[in-house]
Amino acid sequence: MGNDGGSIPHRSELVKTKQKGEQKDKACAKAALWNNCSLSEQLLQEPIVSDQLGKLFNKESILEFLLDKEKYASTNVGHIKNMKDVVQLKFRKNPELEDHPTAPKFICPMSGIEMDGTFRFVYLLNCGCVFAEKAIKQLNKFEACVECGKSATPADTIVLNCSGEELEKHREKMEERKKNKKKKKHKIEETVTSKVETKKPKVAEKVIEKQKPEKSGSKLKKSIQEDPEASSAYKSLFNTCEAAKKQKKAHWVTHNPMYY
Structure with a gap:
Protein backbone atom coordinates (compact mmCIF):
# COMPACT_ATOMS: atom_id res chain seq x y z
CA MET A 1 0.00 0.00 0.00
CA GLY A 2 1.81 3.06 -1.15
CA ASN A 3 5.20 3.71 -2.73
CA ASP A 4 4.47 1.09 -5.37
CA GLY A 5 3.24 3.57 -7.92
CA GLY A 6 -0.36 2.41 -7.55
CA SER A 7 -1.66 4.77 -4.85
CA ILE A 8 -0.62 7.62 -2.59
CA PRO A 9 -1.57 7.27 1.08
CA HIS A 10 -3.21 10.22 2.82
CA ARG A 11 -2.20 11.56 6.25
CA SER A 12 -5.45 10.39 7.78
CA GLU A 13 -4.57 6.82 6.76
CA LEU A 14 -1.05 6.95 8.20
CA VAL A 15 -1.68 8.96 11.42
CA LYS A 16 -4.44 8.11 13.85
CA THR A 17 -5.99 11.29 15.18
CA LYS A 18 -7.99 11.60 18.36
CA GLN A 19 -11.70 11.36 17.65
CA LYS A 20 -13.78 14.40 18.62
CA GLY A 21 -16.34 13.94 21.36
CA GLU A 22 -20.00 14.13 20.58
CA GLN A 23 -20.99 17.73 20.09
CA LYS A 24 -24.31 18.99 21.25
CA ASP A 25 -26.61 19.68 18.38
CA LYS A 26 -26.80 23.47 18.56
CA ALA A 27 -29.71 23.59 16.16
CA CYS A 28 -31.82 21.29 18.36
CA ALA A 29 -30.89 23.21 21.51
CA LYS A 30 -31.81 26.49 19.83
CA ALA A 31 -35.12 25.10 18.63
CA ALA A 32 -35.93 23.87 22.15
CA LEU A 33 -35.62 27.41 23.53
CA TRP A 34 -38.32 28.64 21.16
CA ASN A 35 -40.60 25.61 21.21
CA ASN A 36 -40.36 24.25 24.76
CA CYS A 37 -41.23 25.60 28.20
CA SER A 38 -38.06 26.57 30.10
CA LEU A 39 -39.52 25.11 33.29
CA SER A 40 -41.30 21.88 32.37
CA GLU A 41 -39.56 21.33 28.98
CA GLN A 42 -42.97 20.56 27.48
CA LEU A 43 -44.04 22.06 24.17
CA LEU A 44 -45.07 25.69 24.47
CA GLN A 45 -48.82 26.16 24.37
CA GLU A 46 -50.77 29.36 24.85
CA PRO A 47 -51.17 31.03 27.25
CA ILE A 48 -47.39 31.60 27.27
CA VAL A 49 -45.67 33.86 29.80
CA SER A 50 -42.18 35.28 30.22
CA ASP A 51 -40.18 36.68 33.13
CA GLN A 52 -38.01 39.80 33.01
CA LEU A 53 -35.06 37.61 31.96
CA GLY A 54 -36.77 36.67 28.69
CA LYS A 55 -37.41 32.98 29.37
CA LEU A 56 -40.51 31.36 27.86
CA PHE A 57 -42.90 29.33 30.05
CA ASN A 58 -46.27 27.71 29.82
CA LYS A 59 -48.52 29.62 32.20
CA GLU A 60 -49.78 26.32 33.58
CA SER A 61 -46.22 25.29 34.53
CA ILE A 62 -45.65 28.54 36.46
CA LEU A 63 -48.91 28.03 38.35
CA GLU A 64 -47.84 24.48 39.24
CA PHE A 65 -44.47 25.79 40.44
CA LEU A 66 -46.06 28.43 42.68
CA LEU A 67 -48.42 25.85 44.19
CA ASP A 68 -45.72 23.19 44.69
CA LYS A 69 -42.18 24.57 44.47
CA GLU A 70 -40.64 21.18 45.25
CA LYS A 71 -41.87 19.93 41.88
CA TYR A 72 -39.36 22.17 40.08
CA ALA A 73 -36.89 22.71 42.93
CA SER A 74 -33.83 22.27 40.71
CA THR A 75 -34.79 24.97 38.22
CA ASN A 76 -33.56 28.56 38.27
CA VAL A 77 -36.90 30.33 38.75
CA GLY A 78 -36.48 31.42 42.37
CA HIS A 79 -37.04 35.04 41.37
CA ILE A 80 -40.65 34.24 40.44
CA LYS A 81 -42.61 34.73 43.66
CA ASN A 82 -46.09 35.20 42.19
CA MET A 83 -47.86 35.75 38.88
CA LYS A 84 -46.98 39.45 38.98
CA ASP A 85 -43.37 38.46 38.24
CA VAL A 86 -44.31 37.16 34.78
CA VAL A 87 -46.05 38.76 31.79
CA GLN A 88 -48.53 36.96 29.55
CA LEU A 89 -47.29 37.32 25.97
CA LYS A 90 -49.40 38.32 22.98
CA PHE A 91 -48.37 36.65 19.73
CA ARG A 92 -49.39 37.05 16.10
CA LYS A 93 -50.11 33.57 14.73
CA ASN A 94 -48.38 32.47 11.54
CA PRO A 95 -50.95 32.22 8.69
CA GLU A 96 -48.69 29.65 6.97
CA LEU A 97 -49.61 27.05 9.61
CA GLU A 98 -52.76 26.13 7.72
CA ASP A 99 -50.79 24.90 4.71
CA HIS A 100 -47.54 24.02 6.49
CA PRO A 101 -48.14 22.49 9.96
CA THR A 102 -44.39 22.35 10.68
CA ALA A 103 -43.90 26.10 10.15
CA PRO A 104 -43.12 28.33 13.19
CA LYS A 105 -46.26 29.13 15.21
CA PHE A 106 -45.74 32.86 15.51
CA ILE A 107 -44.55 35.82 13.45
CA CYS A 108 -43.71 39.48 14.05
CA PRO A 109 -46.87 41.59 13.49
CA MET A 110 -44.80 44.40 11.98
CA SER A 111 -42.38 42.60 9.66
CA GLY A 112 -43.86 39.12 9.26
CA ILE A 113 -40.55 37.53 10.38
CA GLU A 114 -41.07 34.00 11.72
CA MET A 115 -40.17 33.33 15.34
CA ASP A 116 -37.94 30.26 14.94
CA GLY A 117 -34.73 31.44 16.63
CA THR A 118 -33.11 32.75 13.46
CA PHE A 119 -33.86 36.35 14.39
CA ARG A 120 -33.95 37.94 17.83
CA PHE A 121 -37.40 38.67 19.28
CA VAL A 122 -38.44 40.99 22.10
CA TYR A 123 -41.57 41.71 24.10
CA LEU A 124 -42.83 44.90 25.72
CA LEU A 125 -42.99 44.70 29.49
CA ASN A 126 -46.13 46.86 29.84
CA CYS A 127 -48.37 44.95 27.44
CA GLY A 128 -46.66 41.66 26.49
CA CYS A 129 -46.81 42.18 22.70
CA VAL A 130 -44.02 40.31 20.86
CA PHE A 131 -41.99 41.72 17.94
CA ALA A 132 -38.85 40.96 15.98
CA GLU A 133 -36.07 43.13 17.47
CA LYS A 134 -35.07 44.21 13.96
CA ALA A 135 -38.54 45.65 13.37
CA ILE A 136 -38.90 47.37 16.75
CA LYS A 137 -35.50 49.08 16.37
CA GLN A 138 -36.68 50.78 13.21
CA LEU A 139 -39.07 52.82 15.34
CA ASN A 140 -36.13 54.43 17.22
CA LYS A 141 -38.24 56.30 19.79
CA PHE A 142 -41.82 55.42 20.64
CA GLU A 143 -44.22 56.07 23.51
CA ALA A 144 -46.85 53.44 22.78
CA CYS A 145 -47.08 49.88 21.49
CA VAL A 146 -47.81 49.83 17.75
CA GLU A 147 -49.90 46.68 18.18
CA CYS A 148 -52.21 47.44 21.16
CA GLY A 149 -51.62 51.15 21.82
CA LYS A 150 -50.63 50.82 25.49
CA SER A 151 -47.89 53.13 26.79
CA ALA A 152 -44.41 51.70 26.21
CA THR A 153 -40.84 52.87 25.59
CA PRO A 154 -37.68 51.23 24.22
CA ALA A 155 -36.53 50.80 27.84
CA ASP A 156 -39.45 48.39 28.38
CA THR A 157 -38.22 45.85 25.81
CA ILE A 158 -37.12 42.40 27.04
CA VAL A 159 -35.06 40.23 24.69
CA LEU A 160 -36.42 36.67 24.56
CA ASN A 161 -34.01 33.80 25.23
CA CYS A 162 -31.01 36.07 25.68
CA SER A 163 -27.77 34.85 27.28
CA GLY A 164 -24.38 35.96 28.57
CA LYS A 200 -58.12 63.14 63.18
CA PRO A 201 -58.12 66.67 64.82
CA LYS A 202 -61.13 67.71 62.72
CA VAL A 203 -63.09 64.71 63.99
CA ALA A 204 -62.18 65.62 67.58
CA GLU A 205 -63.37 69.22 67.06
CA LYS A 206 -66.75 67.96 65.86
CA VAL A 207 -67.13 65.79 68.97
CA ILE A 208 -66.31 68.76 71.22
CA GLU A 209 -68.87 70.93 69.44
CA LYS A 210 -71.57 68.30 69.97
CA GLN A 211 -70.76 68.16 73.69
CA LYS A 212 -71.37 71.94 74.15
CA PRO A 213 -74.64 72.87 75.98
CA GLU A 214 -77.56 73.90 73.81
CA LYS A 215 -78.46 77.55 73.62
CA SER A 216 -81.93 79.03 74.01
CA GLY A 217 -81.90 81.84 71.51
CA SER A 218 -78.64 83.72 71.97
CA LYS A 219 -78.38 83.24 75.78
CA LEU A 220 -77.65 80.17 77.89
CA LYS A 221 -80.17 79.01 80.50
CA LYS A 222 -79.00 80.60 83.77
CA SER A 223 -81.43 78.97 86.30
CA ILE A 224 -84.46 76.73 86.70
CA GLN A 225 -86.67 79.77 87.36
CA GLU A 226 -85.85 81.11 83.86
CA ASP A 227 -86.62 77.81 82.15
CA PRO A 228 -89.86 78.32 80.16
CA GLU A 229 -90.44 74.58 79.93
CA ALA A 230 -90.41 74.00 83.73
CA SER A 231 -93.78 74.09 85.53
CA SER A 232 -94.53 76.47 88.41
CA ALA A 233 -95.00 73.49 90.78
CA TYR A 234 -91.50 72.24 89.90
CA LYS A 235 -90.01 75.72 90.32
CA SER A 236 -91.63 76.07 93.79
CA LEU A 237 -89.56 73.16 95.08
CA PHE A 238 -86.49 75.38 95.03
CA ASN A 239 -85.71 78.33 97.27
CA THR A 240 -85.03 80.49 94.24
CA CYS A 241 -88.77 80.97 93.59
CA GLU A 242 -90.49 84.19 94.71
CA ALA A 243 -92.72 82.40 97.26
CA ALA A 244 -89.70 80.81 98.98
CA LYS A 245 -87.92 84.13 99.15
CA LYS A 246 -90.88 85.85 100.92
CA GLN A 247 -91.81 83.11 103.42
CA LYS A 248 -90.63 83.46 107.04
CA LYS A 249 -90.29 79.76 107.78
CA ALA A 250 -87.60 77.53 106.38
CA HIS A 251 -88.44 75.75 103.17
CA TRP A 252 -89.12 72.05 103.73
CA VAL A 253 -86.57 71.06 101.14
CA THR A 254 -83.87 73.46 102.20
CA HIS A 255 -84.64 73.34 105.94
CA ASN A 256 -82.00 75.07 107.93
CA PRO A 257 -81.78 73.74 111.53
CA MET A 258 -80.25 77.08 112.51
CA TYR A 259 -83.37 78.92 111.35
CA TYR A 260 -85.16 80.91 114.09
Whole structure:
Protein backbone atom coordinates (compact mmCIF):
# COMPACT_ATOMS: atom_id res chain seq x y z
CA MET A 1 0.00 0.00 0.00
CA GLY A 2 1.81 3.06 -1.15
CA ASN A 3 5.20 3.71 -2.73
CA ASP A 4 4.47 1.09 -5.37
CA GLY A 5 3.24 3.57 -7.92
CA GLY A 6 -0.36 2.41 -7.55
CA SER A 7 -1.66 4.77 -4.85
CA ILE A 8 -0.62 7.62 -2.59
CA PRO A 9 -1.57 7.27 1.08
CA HIS A 10 -3.21 10.22 2.82
CA ARG A 11 -2.20 11.56 6.25
CA SER A 12 -5.45 10.39 7.78
CA GLU A 13 -4.57 6.82 6.76
CA LEU A 14 -1.05 6.95 8.20
CA VAL A 15 -1.68 8.96 11.42
CA LYS A 16 -4.44 8.11 13.85
CA THR A 17 -5.99 11.29 15.18
CA LYS A 18 -7.99 11.60 18.36
CA GLN A 19 -11.70 11.36 17.65
CA LYS A 20 -13.78 14.40 18.62
CA GLY A 21 -16.34 13.94 21.36
CA GLU A 22 -20.00 14.13 20.58
CA GLN A 23 -20.99 17.73 20.09
CA LYS A 24 -24.31 18.99 21.25
CA ASP A 25 -26.61 19.68 18.38
CA LYS A 26 -26.80 23.47 18.56
CA ALA A 27 -29.71 23.59 16.16
CA CYS A 28 -31.82 21.29 18.36
CA ALA A 29 -30.89 23.21 21.51
CA LYS A 30 -31.81 26.49 19.83
CA ALA A 31 -35.12 25.10 18.63
CA ALA A 32 -35.93 23.87 22.15
CA LEU A 33 -35.62 27.41 23.53
CA TRP A 34 -38.32 28.64 21.16
CA ASN A 35 -40.60 25.61 21.21
CA ASN A 36 -40.36 24.25 24.76
CA CYS A 37 -41.23 25.60 28.20
CA SER A 38 -38.06 26.57 30.10
CA LEU A 39 -39.52 25.11 33.29
CA SER A 40 -41.30 21.88 32.37
CA GLU A 41 -39.56 21.33 28.98
CA GLN A 42 -42.97 20.56 27.48
CA LEU A 43 -44.04 22.06 24.17
CA LEU A 44 -45.07 25.69 24.47
CA GLN A 45 -48.82 26.16 24.37
CA GLU A 46 -50.77 29.36 24.85
CA PRO A 47 -51.17 31.03 27.25
CA ILE A 48 -47.39 31.60 27.27
CA VAL A 49 -45.67 33.86 29.80
CA SER A 50 -42.18 35.28 30.22
CA ASP A 51 -40.18 36.68 33.13
CA GLN A 52 -38.01 39.80 33.01
CA LEU A 53 -35.06 37.61 31.96
CA GLY A 54 -36.77 36.67 28.69
CA LYS A 55 -37.41 32.98 29.37
CA LEU A 56 -40.51 31.36 27.86
CA PHE A 57 -42.90 29.33 30.05
CA ASN A 58 -46.27 27.71 29.82
CA LYS A 59 -48.52 29.62 32.20
CA GLU A 60 -49.78 26.32 33.58
CA SER A 61 -46.22 25.29 34.53
CA ILE A 62 -45.65 28.54 36.46
CA LEU A 63 -48.91 28.03 38.35
CA GLU A 64 -47.84 24.48 39.24
CA PHE A 65 -44.47 25.79 40.44
CA LEU A 66 -46.06 28.43 42.68
CA LEU A 67 -48.42 25.85 44.19
CA ASP A 68 -45.72 23.19 44.69
CA LYS A 69 -42.18 24.57 44.47
CA GLU A 70 -40.64 21.18 45.25
CA LYS A 71 -41.87 19.93 41.88
CA TYR A 72 -39.36 22.17 40.08
CA ALA A 73 -36.89 22.71 42.93
CA SER A 74 -33.83 22.27 40.71
CA THR A 75 -34.79 24.97 38.22
CA ASN A 76 -33.56 28.56 38.27
CA VAL A 77 -36.90 30.33 38.75
CA GLY A 78 -36.48 31.42 42.37
CA HIS A 79 -37.04 35.04 41.37
CA ILE A 80 -40.65 34.24 40.44
CA LYS A 81 -42.61 34.73 43.66
CA ASN A 82 -46.09 35.20 42.19
CA MET A 83 -47.86 35.75 38.88
CA LYS A 84 -46.98 39.45 38.98
CA ASP A 85 -43.37 38.46 38.24
CA VAL A 86 -44.31 37.16 34.78
CA VAL A 87 -46.05 38.76 31.79
CA GLN A 88 -48.53 36.96 29.55
CA LEU A 89 -47.29 37.32 25.97
CA LYS A 90 -49.40 38.32 22.98
CA PHE A 91 -48.37 36.65 19.73
CA ARG A 92 -49.39 37.05 16.10
CA LYS A 93 -50.11 33.57 14.73
CA ASN A 94 -48.38 32.47 11.54
CA PRO A 95 -50.95 32.22 8.69
CA GLU A 96 -48.69 29.65 6.97
CA LEU A 97 -49.61 27.05 9.61
CA GLU A 98 -52.76 26.13 7.72
CA ASP A 99 -50.79 24.90 4.71
CA HIS A 100 -47.54 24.02 6.49
CA PRO A 101 -48.14 22.49 9.96
CA THR A 102 -44.39 22.35 10.68
CA ALA A 103 -43.90 26.10 10.15
CA PRO A 104 -43.12 28.33 13.19
CA LYS A 105 -46.26 29.13 15.21
CA PHE A 106 -45.74 32.86 15.51
CA ILE A 107 -44.55 35.82 13.45
CA CYS A 108 -43.71 39.48 14.05
CA PRO A 109 -46.87 41.59 13.49
CA MET A 110 -44.80 44.40 11.98
CA SER A 111 -42.38 42.60 9.66
CA GLY A 112 -43.86 39.12 9.26
CA ILE A 113 -40.55 37.53 10.38
CA GLU A 114 -41.07 34.00 11.72
CA MET A 115 -40.17 33.33 15.34
CA ASP A 116 -37.94 30.26 14.94
CA GLY A 117 -34.73 31.44 16.63
CA THR A 118 -33.11 32.75 13.46
CA PHE A 119 -33.86 36.35 14.39
CA ARG A 120 -33.95 37.94 17.83
CA PHE A 121 -37.40 38.67 19.28
CA VAL A 122 -38.44 40.99 22.10
CA TYR A 123 -41.57 41.71 24.10
CA LEU A 124 -42.83 44.90 25.72
CA LEU A 125 -42.99 44.70 29.49
CA ASN A 126 -46.13 46.86 29.84
CA CYS A 127 -48.37 44.95 27.44
CA GLY A 128 -46.66 41.66 26.49
CA CYS A 129 -46.81 42.18 22.70
CA VAL A 130 -44.02 40.31 20.86
CA PHE A 131 -41.99 41.72 17.94
CA ALA A 132 -38.85 40.96 15.98
CA GLU A 133 -36.07 43.13 17.47
CA LYS A 134 -35.07 44.21 13.96
CA ALA A 135 -38.54 45.65 13.37
CA ILE A 136 -38.90 47.37 16.75
CA LYS A 137 -35.50 49.08 16.37
CA GLN A 138 -36.68 50.78 13.21
CA LEU A 139 -39.07 52.82 15.34
CA ASN A 140 -36.13 54.43 17.22
CA LYS A 141 -38.24 56.30 19.79
CA PHE A 142 -41.82 55.42 20.64
CA GLU A 143 -44.22 56.07 23.51
CA ALA A 144 -46.85 53.44 22.78
CA CYS A 145 -47.08 49.88 21.49
CA VAL A 146 -47.81 49.83 17.75
CA GLU A 147 -49.90 46.68 18.18
CA CYS A 148 -52.21 47.44 21.16
CA GLY A 149 -51.62 51.15 21.82
CA LYS A 150 -50.63 50.82 25.49
CA SER A 151 -47.89 53.13 26.79
CA ALA A 152 -44.41 51.70 26.21
CA THR A 153 -40.84 52.87 25.59
CA PRO A 154 -37.68 51.23 24.22
CA ALA A 155 -36.53 50.80 27.84
CA ASP A 156 -39.45 48.39 28.38
CA THR A 157 -38.22 45.85 25.81
CA ILE A 158 -37.12 42.40 27.04
CA VAL A 159 -35.06 40.23 24.69
CA LEU A 160 -36.42 36.67 24.56
CA ASN A 161 -34.01 33.80 25.23
CA CYS A 162 -31.01 36.07 25.68
CA SER A 163 -27.77 34.85 27.28
CA GLY A 164 -24.38 35.96 28.57
CA GLU A 165 -23.86 39.63 29.38
CA GLU A 166 -27.27 40.57 28.01
CA LEU A 167 -28.93 38.16 30.44
CA GLU A 168 -27.02 39.72 33.35
CA LYS A 169 -28.13 43.21 32.26
CA HIS A 170 -31.74 42.04 32.27
CA ARG A 171 -31.19 40.63 35.77
CA GLU A 172 -29.79 43.96 37.02
CA LYS A 173 -32.71 45.88 35.53
CA MET A 174 -35.15 43.42 37.12
CA GLU A 175 -33.68 44.01 40.58
CA GLU A 176 -33.73 47.77 39.99
CA ARG A 177 -37.43 47.66 39.02
CA LYS A 178 -38.24 45.72 42.18
CA LYS A 179 -36.46 48.29 44.36
CA ASN A 180 -38.25 51.19 42.65
CA LYS A 181 -41.57 49.40 43.10
CA LYS A 182 -40.93 48.99 46.84
CA LYS A 183 -39.98 52.67 47.18
CA LYS A 184 -43.13 53.74 45.35
CA LYS A 185 -45.28 51.50 47.56
CA HIS A 186 -43.62 52.91 50.68
CA LYS A 187 -44.29 56.50 49.56
CA ILE A 188 -47.96 55.72 48.92
CA GLU A 189 -48.30 54.19 52.40
CA GLU A 190 -46.68 57.27 53.98
CA THR A 191 -49.02 59.59 52.07
CA VAL A 192 -52.11 57.66 53.16
CA THR A 193 -50.93 57.63 56.79
CA SER A 194 -50.28 61.39 56.81
CA LYS A 195 -53.74 62.09 55.34
CA VAL A 196 -55.40 59.99 58.04
CA GLU A 197 -53.48 61.78 60.80
CA THR A 198 -54.45 65.24 59.50
CA LYS A 199 -58.12 64.27 59.52
CA LYS A 200 -58.12 63.14 63.18
CA PRO A 201 -58.12 66.67 64.82
CA LYS A 202 -61.13 67.71 62.72
CA VAL A 203 -63.09 64.71 63.99
CA ALA A 204 -62.18 65.62 67.58
CA GLU A 205 -63.37 69.22 67.06
CA LYS A 206 -66.75 67.96 65.86
CA VAL A 207 -67.13 65.79 68.97
CA ILE A 208 -66.31 68.76 71.22
CA GLU A 209 -68.87 70.93 69.44
CA LYS A 210 -71.57 68.30 69.97
CA GLN A 211 -70.76 68.16 73.69
CA LYS A 212 -71.37 71.94 74.15
CA PRO A 213 -74.64 72.87 75.98
CA GLU A 214 -77.56 73.90 73.81
CA LYS A 215 -78.46 77.55 73.62
CA SER A 216 -81.93 79.03 74.01
CA GLY A 217 -81.90 81.84 71.51
CA SER A 218 -78.64 83.72 71.97
CA LYS A 219 -78.38 83.24 75.78
CA LEU A 220 -77.65 80.17 77.89
CA LYS A 221 -80.17 79.01 80.50
CA LYS A 222 -79.00 80.60 83.77
CA SER A 223 -81.43 78.97 86.30
CA ILE A 224 -84.46 76.73 86.70
CA GLN A 225 -86.67 79.77 87.36
CA GLU A 226 -85.85 81.11 83.86
CA ASP A 227 -86.62 77.81 82.15
CA PRO A 228 -89.86 78.32 80.16
CA GLU A 229 -90.44 74.58 79.93
CA ALA A 230 -90.41 74.00 83.73
CA SER A 231 -93.78 74.09 85.53
CA SER A 232 -94.53 76.47 88.41
CA ALA A 233 -95.00 73.49 90.78
CA TYR A 234 -91.50 72.24 89.90
CA LYS A 235 -90.01 75.72 90.32
CA SER A 236 -91.63 76.07 93.79
CA LEU A 237 -89.56 73.16 95.08
CA PHE A 238 -86.49 75.38 95.03
CA ASN A 239 -85.71 78.33 97.27
CA THR A 240 -85.03 80.49 94.24
CA CYS A 241 -88.77 80.97 93.59
CA GLU A 242 -90.49 84.19 94.71
CA ALA A 243 -92.72 82.40 97.26
CA ALA A 244 -89.70 80.81 98.98
CA LYS A 245 -87.92 84.13 99.15
CA LYS A 246 -90.88 85.85 100.92
CA GLN A 247 -91.81 83.11 103.42
CA LYS A 248 -90.63 83.46 107.04
CA LYS A 249 -90.29 79.76 107.78
CA ALA A 250 -87.60 77.53 106.38
CA HIS A 251 -88.44 75.75 103.17
CA TRP A 252 -89.12 72.05 103.73
CA VAL A 253 -86.57 71.06 101.14
CA THR A 254 -83.87 73.46 102.20
CA HIS A 255 -84.64 73.34 105.94
CA ASN A 256 -82.00 75.07 107.93
CA PRO A 257 -81.78 73.74 111.53
CA MET A 258 -80.25 77.08 112.51
CA TYR A 259 -83.37 78.92 111.35
CA TYR A 260 -85.16 80.91 114.09
